[in-house]
Amino acid sequence: MESIRVRPYTSADYPFICELDAPLFSGMGGPVLFRHIEELFPSLFFVAENDAxxxxxxxxxxxxxxxxxxxxxxRIGVVPNYQRRECGTKxxxxxxxxxxxxxxxxxHLTVAETNTAAITFYKKLGFVQKERIPEYFYPATPRLVLWKTL
Ligand SMILES: CC(C)(COP(=O)(O)OP(=O)(O)OC[C@H]1O[C@@H](n2cnc3c(N)ncnc32)[C@H](O)[C@@H]1OP(=O)(O)O)[C@@H](O)C(=O)NCCC(=O)NCCS
Incomplete structure (x- = not known):
């Protein structure tokens, strides 16, 4: 069985993450977001790698x-052919x-109420829905707000 290894993100990962992110998040701001996060919270940014x-x-x-x-x-994303293999959990x-x-x-986090896969994933991790914000994203896009105690 192939192993999945989680390690800290480095700037060299940037183009690869942008490529993976675009189809998972319909191009929702990944390239801008990742640059901000690598500057502001570098130790809170991780990637998962396969054996190759x-x-x-x-x-x-x-x-x-x-x-x-x-x-x-x-944000969290796992490529489709590695989903349901505990990559997100790791x-x-x-x-x-x-x-x-x-x-x-x-x-805490926010998630689209239509994203049932992610909601199930977060609930399995112990997240609980506390709120629904009707116009969280522009234009008028609702999000559920979930919290978990660490
Ligand atoms: C949400 C996401 C990160 C989960 O990653 P993953 O590596 O597949 O998650 P795991 O394998 O660790 O799943 C753990 C548990 O979560 C639940 N779960 C995960 N994906 C699920 C799905 N598609 N349907 C139902 N339950 C799911 C299951 O209970 C699963 O345990 P099981 O496989 O033993 O039943 C992944 O589906 C993803 O990248 N989705 C697209 C991007 C996205 O929506 N991100 C979140 C935006 S808020």
Whole structure:
């Protein structure tokens, strides 16, 4: 069985992540987002690799500047042919371990209410829905807000 290894992101990963992200997130701002996160939260950015060293998934998070005990899972993606093989679970474990090391006690995220796969994934990880924001993204796109205690 092929193994999946999670390691910290480096700038050399940037073009590969952008390529993987575009179809997963319909081109929703990945290239801009990744540059900001690598500058602001470099230690909260991880990638997953297969045995051949190809990147198959990524996760990025942040910590609130004015509330250092609260983290955010900003984006996670796993390429379709590696989904349901615990890659997402391993990526979240790496992010949450680093957040805990930095004394983060709770993490939140937003997800589209139509993304049933991601919602099931997050609920299995222990996230609970706290809110629905009707116009979170422009134009008028609702998001569910989920929280988890670390
Ligand atoms: C959401 C996502 C990151 C999950 O990654 P993954 O590597 O497939 O997740 P895992 O294999 O670790 O799944 C763990 C559990 O989550 C649940 N789950 C994951 N994908 C699921 C799906 N498509 N349908 C139902 N449950 C799912 C299952 O309970 C699964 O455990 P099981 O396989 O033993 O049943 C992945 O589907 C993805 O990249 N989706 C596209 C991008 C996206 O929507 N990201 C989130 C945006 S908010």
């Amino acid at each position: 060293g190809n990147i198959i998934g990524y996760i990025l998070g942040g910590i609130h500047l004015d509330d250092a005990a609260t983290g955010k899972l900003i 990526l979240t474990a790496a992010l949450f371990a680093e957040m805990k090391r930095r004394d983060v006690t709770a993490v």
